[in-house]
Amino acid sequence: MKDFNLDSTRIPKHVAIIMDGNGRWAKQKGEMRIFGHTNGVGSVREALTAAGEIGVEYLTLYAFSSENWSRPKEEISALMDLLVQSIYNEVDELNSKGVKLATIGDIEFLPESCQKALEEAKQSTKDNKKITLILALSYSSRREISLAVQKMTNEVVKGELDSSAINEELISSYLSTSDYPDPELLIRTSGENRVSNFLMWQLAYTELYFTKILWPDFKKKNFYKAIFDYQKRERRFGKTSEQLLDSNA
Numbered sequence: 574m575k576d577f578n579l580d581s582t583r584i585p586k587h588v589a590i591i592m593d594g595n596g597r598w599a600k601q602k603g604e605m606r607i608f609g610h611t612n613g614v615g616s617v618r619e620a621l622t623a624a625g626e627i628g629v630e631y632l633t634l635y636a637f638s639s640e641n642w643s644r645p646k647e648e649i650s651a652l653m654d655l656l657v658q659s660i661y662n663e664v665d666e667l668n669s670k671g672v673k674l675a676t677i678g679d680i681e682f683l684p685e686s687c688q689k690a691l692e693e694a695k696q697s698t699k700d701n702k703k704i705t706l707i708l709a710l711s712y713s714s715r716r717e718i719s720l721a722v723q724k725m726t727n728e729v730v731k732g733e734l735d736s737s738a739i740n741e742e743l744i745s746s747y748l749s750t751s752d753y754p755d756p757e758l759l760i761r762t763s764g765e766n767r768v769s770n771f772l773m774w775q776l777a778y779t780e781l782y783f784t785k786i787l788w789p790d791f792k793k794k795n796f797y798k799a800i801f802d803y804q805k806r807e808r809r810f811g812k813t814s815e816q817l818l819d820s821n822a
């Protein structure tokens with residue numbers, strides 16, 4: 574952190590990360606793809622520690638997308654085993670660091686063993702207050718929005734919701750992220766410059782940070798570098814620079 578001289582008054586509350594490049598990292602080393610995922614767990618630890626150290630309150634990680642179900646069966650099963658094993662290995666550490674575990678996505682589509690591990694870890698960490706780690710698992714932003722629209726429509730049909738009450742705030746409250754602020758910063762590794770169906774509603778004003786580093790090589794210093802880059806930018810929310818100066822005066 575010292576290397577980057579971060580402004581402690583402008584730390585983003587919520588950082589989201591698309592962890593990408595595990596497969597390519599493994600291939601470069603002549604190894605199987607799962608070797609990349611296994612090493613990616615170390616980077617999860619680094620990002621979470623770095624985020625906690627500077628006071629980020631929410632860290633959302635895209636660990637498994639709805640589209641990832643179309644990967645080879647062996648890779649899916651190895652990833653799920655890795656997730657279960659990592660959760661059991663790390664739960665004490667999560668508690669000692671004040672990390673509360675949460676999830677978004679279709680958790681009911683995950684294998685029983687995975688659901689059980691997640692449920693136990695959520696229960697065990699539920700009172701922690703320092704930082705919330707949100708794992709996006711079997712997550713798709715378009716699906717999340719579709720489900721919210723379905724729910725609102727049903728309530729309108731039943732007369733429980735007035736359609737004129739549907740506004741941005743109400744829509745946000747029907748999403749799986751309703752308990753969290755929108756991310757101020759999105760990081761994507763591995764040189765891909767896309768959002769890939771991740772938090773599309775929530776990213777409306779988010780600063781996007783793309784790095785060529787492959788996820789298993791992403792360390793604390795890379796996380797701080799992304800925060801430093803974020804702090805150099807000016808978030809205008811459609812206003813002019815003059816208006817921002819006036820409102821800060």
Ligand code: FPP
Pocket residue numbers: 592593594595596597598606610611613614617634635636637638641655656659660708763
């Ligand atoms: C993307 O790399 C990564 C994933 C789909 C899985 C991420 C999972 C982990 C880092 C491990 C488990 C996570 C937790 C939270 C303990 P890719 O396979 O798409 O890489 P490629 O684009 O190079 O093929």
